[in-house]
Amino acid sequence: MKKFLLLLAAVAITASTAQADVAMGQKAYLKTLKSKFGINGQQFAAQHTVSEWEDLFADGAKGFIKEYGDKYPAATPMLNSPTMQDKLQDIGDFAKQYGSDSGNVPSCG
Secondary structure, X not given: OHXXXXXXXXXXXXXXXXXXXXXXXHHHHHHXXXXXXXXXXXXXXXXXXXXXXXXXXXXXXXXXXXXXXXXXXXXXXXXXXHHHHHHHHHHHHHHHHOOOOOOXXXXXX
């Protein structure tokens, strides 16, 4: 019983940590990229499926930086900045959570 409770606690902590990354990613997107991309968080996340977002954010988000740098050239310096590198993983978590095939809808504008 004790092992079960420890396992349950570990799962709860992991789930809340993952949700925190999604919330941080949503906040980071709205604060840094929404104005550059000109679309809200829901429109942004719906541009790709979960699998496509996973591919774009793999390997240090190189695919994301390339695709969105090409789409929005004015955003390229920001996408390549060291401060954005810290936020990209969280933005990726947000995009994957609300990808077009996820069935989830963010509550952000």
